Amino acid sequence: MGIYLWKNTRAPNRLIYIPAVTKLLGIPNVNIMEKPVTYLETGKNAVIIRLEGGYLFRKKMGAMGIREQKTIRLVAKYPFHGPVVVEVDGREMTIGRRMAEHVIIGDPE
Amino acid sequence: MKKIVLMGNPNVGKSVVFSRLTGANVIASNYPGTTVDFSKGRMCLGKEGHEIIDAPGTYSLEPSNKAEEVALEMFGQADLIINVADATNLERNLYLTLQILEQKKPVILALNMWDEARHTGISIDIKKLEYDLQIPVVPTVALSGEGICDLIGRIDEARSPEKIEPMNESDRWIKIGEIIRNVQQVTHRHHTLRDWISEASIQPLTGFPIALAVIVAALWLVTLIGETLISYIFGPLFTLYTPIAMGISTWLGPGFLQELLIGKLIDGQIDYIQSMGLLTTGIYVPFAMVLPYIIAFYSVLAVFEDSGYLPRLATLTDTIFHRFGMHGFGIIPVFLGLGCNVPGVLAARSLETKKQRFIAATLIAISVPCMAKNAMVFGILGSYGTGYIILVFATLFLVFVISGLILNRIIKGDSPEICLEIPPYRKPDTLTVLKKTWMRIRWFLQEAIPFLFLGVLLINLLYAVGFVEWLGGIFAPVIQGWFGLPKEATTALLVGFLRKDLAVGMLLPLGMSPVQLVIATTLLTIYFPCVGTFAVMFKELGIRDMIKATAFMAGTALVVGGMMRFVLLGI
Numbered sequence: 010m011g012i013y014l015w016k017n018t019r020a021p022n023r024l025i026y027i028p029a030v031t032k033l034l035g036i037p038n039v040n041i042m043e044k045p046v047t048y049l050e051t052g053k054n055a056v057i058i059r060l061e062g063g064y065l066f067r068k069k070m071g072a073m074g075i076r077e078q079k080t081i082r083l084v085a086k087y088p089f090h091g092p093v094v095v096e097v098d099g100r101e102m103t104i105g106r107r108m109a110e111h112v113i114i115g116d117p118e
Numbered sequence: 119m120k121k122i123v124l125m126g127n128p129n130v131g132k133s134v135v136f137s138r139l140t141g142a143n144v145i146a147s148n149y150p151g152t153t154v155d156f157s158k159g160r161m162c163l164g165k166e167g168h169e170i171i172d173a174p175g176t177y178s179l180e181p182s183n184k185a186e187e188v189a190l191e192m193f194g195q196a197d198l199i200i201n202v203a204d205a206t207n208l209e210r211n212l213y214l215t216l217q218i219l220e221q222k223k224p225v226i227l228a229l230n231m232w233d234e235a236r237h238t239g240i241s242i243d244i245k246k247l248e249y250d251l252q253i254p255v256v257p258t259v260a261l262s263g264e265g266i267c268d269l270i271g272r273i274d275e276a277r278s279p280e281k282i283e284p285m286n287e288s289d290r291w292i293k294i295g296e297i298i299r300n301v302q303q304v305t306h307r308h309h310t311l312r313d314w315i316s317e318a319s320i321q322p323l324t325g326f327p328i329a330l331a332v333i334v335a336a337l338w339l340v341t342l343i344g345e346t347l348i349s350y351i352f353g354p355l356f357t358l359y360t361p362i363a364m365g366i367s368t369w370l371g372p373g374f375l376q377e378l379l380i381g382k383l384i385d386g387q388i389d390y391i392q393s394m395g396l397l398t399t400g401i402y403v404p405f406a407m408v409l410p411y412i413i414a415f416y417s418v419l420a421v422f423e424d425s426g427y428l429p430r431l432a433t434l435t436d437t438i439f440h441r442f443g444m445h446g447f448g449i450i451p452v453f454l455g456l457g458c459n460v461p462g463v464l465a466a467r468s469l470e471t472k473k474q475r476f477i478a479a480t481l482i483a484i485s486v487p488c489m490a491k492n493a494m495v496f497g498i499l500g501s502y503g504t505g506y507i508i509l510v511f512a513t514l515f516l517v518f519v520i521s522g523l524i525l526n527r528i529i530k531g532d533s534p535e536i537c538l539e540i541p542p543y544r545k546p547d548t549l550t551v552l553k554k555t556w557m558r559i560r561w562f563l564q565e566a567i568p569f570l571f572l573g574v575l576l577i578n579l580l581y582a583v584g585f586v587e588w589l590g591g592i593f594a595p596v597i598q599g600w601f602g603l604p605k606e607a608t609t610a611l612l613v614g615f616l617r618k619d620l621a622v623g624m625l626l627p628l629g630m631s632p633v634q635l636v637i638a639t640t641l642l643t644i645y646f647p648c649v650g651t652f653a654v655m656f657k658e659l660g661i662r663d664m665i666k667a668t669a670f671m672a673g674t675a676l677v678v679g680g681m682m683r684f685v686l687l688g689i
Contacts, residue, residue: 019519068287069537072177074210076291085321091437092446092536094320099238100207101320103433103446104534 046112047084047093055114057081062111074098075112120168121275122161125218126202127211128175131230131543133157134201136172136262139270144172146550147423150449150539151175151468154185156192163273171196174467175314179217184467184475193218198276199225200269205235205257206542208242208302212294215251220284225253226276228269232257234542239305246301261547267668294352312543317617319430320540329434333426336418340459343414344493352406356390363388363397378578388558391498392627400574403494404566408619409559411493415457416558417551424554426544428453429538436536442522443529444469445536455482457489457558459651463658472663473531479655480525480667483647484674485518487511489617490566494622495639502632506572509686514638517678525670573616577624580609600676602683603638604628614642617648637682645675 049055057079060067066079074097075081084094084101093109104112124132128150137143140159146152157172163178173192174185181187194197199218203211208659218225229235229242248255254275258265285293318324367380367388380388381395388395390402422428428450436446455462459482464480487495499506526533580586587613590597590605598605606628614621625638646668647655656664 028172063417068178068180069182071287071291072210073537073539074207083327084317085433087322087433087437089437091322094433094540098207098209100210101316101535101540102428103436103538103540105436105445105537108535108537 039044043113045083045110045111046083046095046114047086047106049077049081049114049117051083051086054080054082055116056118057112058115059113060102060111061096061113065110067110070108070112073099073102075102075104080118081112081114119166120197121171121195121655122168122200123171123196124200124202125173125189125193125196125214126175126230127177127207127214129539130175130202130211131246131260132175132202133172135200135230135266135269136170136256138260138263138266143553144463145557147324147420147428147554148426148541148544149293149423149428150541151185151447151450152423154188154464154467156188156250163270166350176434177222178214182483185469188467190386193221196223198273199223200203200228200273200276201225202228202230202260205232205242206238206240207292208240209298212297213290216282216285216290216293219251219253219282222278224276224278225254226269226273227255228260228265229255229257230260232265233259233262239307241303241305243301247297250297252281252521253277261550272526316540316543319390319427320433322434325430325434329431333588336422340411340414340418341496343417344411344496347410347413348406352410356402360388366397378575381578391514391623394574394577394624396571396574399620400571403619403623404563404570407497407623408490408493408566409562411489411496412457412559412562413555415489417451417555420551421546421553422453424544424551426541426543429540432536433540436443440533441526442481442519443526443533444474444522447536447538448478451478451482452486455486455488456492458562459483459486459488459647460654462486462652463654466658467594471532473529474533474658476531476659476663476667477522478503479659480670480683481518481522483651483655483667484521484644484671485514487514487643488648490562491618491622491639491643494619498622498626499632499635502635506636509636510640513636513678513682514643517644517674521670521674526586550570552576562577566619569617569649570620573613573620576616577609577613580612596676600683601637601641602687603634604630607638610638610644611642615646615652618642618648633686635681637686640680640682641675644671644678646671 031033043058057075057077059077062069080095082096084096086093090106092103092105124136125591126132126387129148133144133146136157136159137146139161140307142159144157153172153174159170161168161170171192173189176186176189179190183192201215203215215227233243243259244255253553255274256265256269256272258269260266319328363380367376370376379395379397381393381398384392388398390398393399432446432449435449439446439448451462451465454465462482463479466475469478470477495507495510499510504664539646586609590608593608594605596610597603607625610621613624621642625635630638655667659667
């Protein structure tokens with residue numbers, strides 16, 4: 010679980026957690042965190058814990074190999090809200106930024 | 119006769135398997151979405167003949183674009199399914215396999231790219247997989263033909279297992295997980311040069327300079343190959359041919375036949391571009407001017423397609439293409455359209471929504487010149503200086519960008535985000551590249567020659583009955599008054615409907631200045647697509663959208679032509 014302090018305008022149903030603020034407030038357990046895969050540093054891995062979205066979105070992602078419990082690597086992130094390249098099971102794929110923002114990951118490895 | 123359908127995820131090699139099974143050649147490449155329509159072929163099994171159908175790739179049995187709808191339709195008609203799966207990515211491929219098995223049709227599974235799986239350290243226990251799925255499983259390497267005999271031999275064993283019942287999505291993934299744990303072992307592998315290139319070409323920082331270098335190199339290579347073929351092979355051939363043609367001309371003597379076959383002699387000599395005879399211009403334009411560039415373009419394109427670079431290019435251009443109401447995949451139809459607009463418009467099927475497909479098709483028809491026309495532009499404007507050629511392409515590029523921005527605003531509908539698999543780089547196989555290039559050249563010859571002859575015939579007939587004069591008079595206000603071109607250019611625009619390359623050739627005898635030629639050749643691309651493109655747009659978009667697209671083209675031609683006249687010629 011995480012403590013949410015911030016409403017994300019791009020994905021209103023998800024709240025963003027700001028570690029610096031929680032630290033200031035003295036809230037422990039900063040590393041238990043959920044955030045979208047776009048927050049990963051380029052080249053880093055994390056485990057997908059949730060796909061936020063409807064049935065069709067989850068199915069589309071699933072068919073491409075992006076599913077819960079899978080390890081995902083952020084290969085590249087394009088500027089100007091451009092697409093994101095991720096790698097799952099050794100396969101790279103390009104997905105739109107908004108789709109990527111709905112792929113929620115756990116702690117980076 | 120049984121209908122056997124090849125089903126599988128995109129880019130697993132269905133088309134290569136199809137070619138292997140039937141001996142029929144179909145275009146296969148290394149990017150998802152190569153096949154957008156079905157192809158039919160035949161294969162004999164014992165005494166029985168079977169119909170084999172190559173379907174477009176699909177991730178599931180619920181279609182998300184037009185190409186996948188075709189796949190589903192083919193699935194419905196099938197008596198037997200050859201499920202082609204990518205051995206390097208078994209887990210994901212099994213999703214479709216399970217969906218197919220739930221439909222209770224006899225299935226045989228081909229695990230393609232078996233060699234690549236081995237190299238990447240993936241080992242799959244075939245026996246266990248057969249036991250788990252209860253269908254025959256055959257490892258294949260379609261590119262080299264390995265395992266294909268085995269596949270053919272075991273088609274009879276295809277069956278539909280009893281124990282697999284329809285299930286929901288999460289149950290399917292659970293089942294796949296069990297199977298994978300049971301049959302697959304992955305050993306870690308080290309990074310290779312290929313991974314390094316792959317990484318460099320997909321990172322924004324290095325990817326854009328690489329893309330620019332690759333495209334410039336490709337253009338340079340196309341012109342180099344094209345010009346070399348013209349000056350060392352096709353040009354000299356026609357030098358040898360000239361005395362023969364002159365002989366025929368003298369033998370025929372003046373009259374209708376000479377007019378038709380040889381055409382007008384200019385200073386007593388044959389001018390291959392201007393004479394307009396069936397045996398002169400009718401064969402010179404396709405063979406000596408266009409064919410060399412067709413060969414050059416398609417051999418370079420084949421290397422591009424087979425290497426796997428196109429999906430990376432699509433990723434790089436995604437942000438820009440969103441401004442045009444498409445996503446990055448839109449670059450692939452545009453690339454194919456540079457060869458010929460017809461396959462370009464067809465490739466737009468892989469885009470998800472109607473809006474995207476409409477914009478892609480319209481932009482290709484309006485601003486992507488095909489290689490046949492480009493070759494003529496190089497041939498004719500080239501003699502005045504490269505600057506004029508650049509002017510034509512720069513204008514068309516601007517038209518592409520501005521039309522894209524406008525269409526994105528005025529066309530209603532969604533443009534969803536990109537969702538595209540990036541295949542690993544593969545070394546293009548020389549034989550496959552040559553074969554593919556040859557298929558496309560043959561296609562060009564079959565399509566181009568009849569229409570060119572028809573065009574030459576039409577020109578002669580129209581001149582003979584005085585239609586040209588009449589039509590020129592009607593369109594004079596637009597052509598002469600607005601575009602600043604001689605009114606005879608109307609005929610060229612009319613012929614451009616049949617063959618754009620011939621139409622460019624027709625501009626030469628009109629005695630225009632280079633700048634007028636620039637305006638006329640640019641307009642020849644914008645105003646209207648050729649009949650082949652028109653037909654395929656009609657089929658893909660339907661009549662209402664086709665009319666919309668045509669109106670947009672005519673409007674753009676008027677605006678751009680007028681502006682070019684204003685800027686380039688003064689008033």
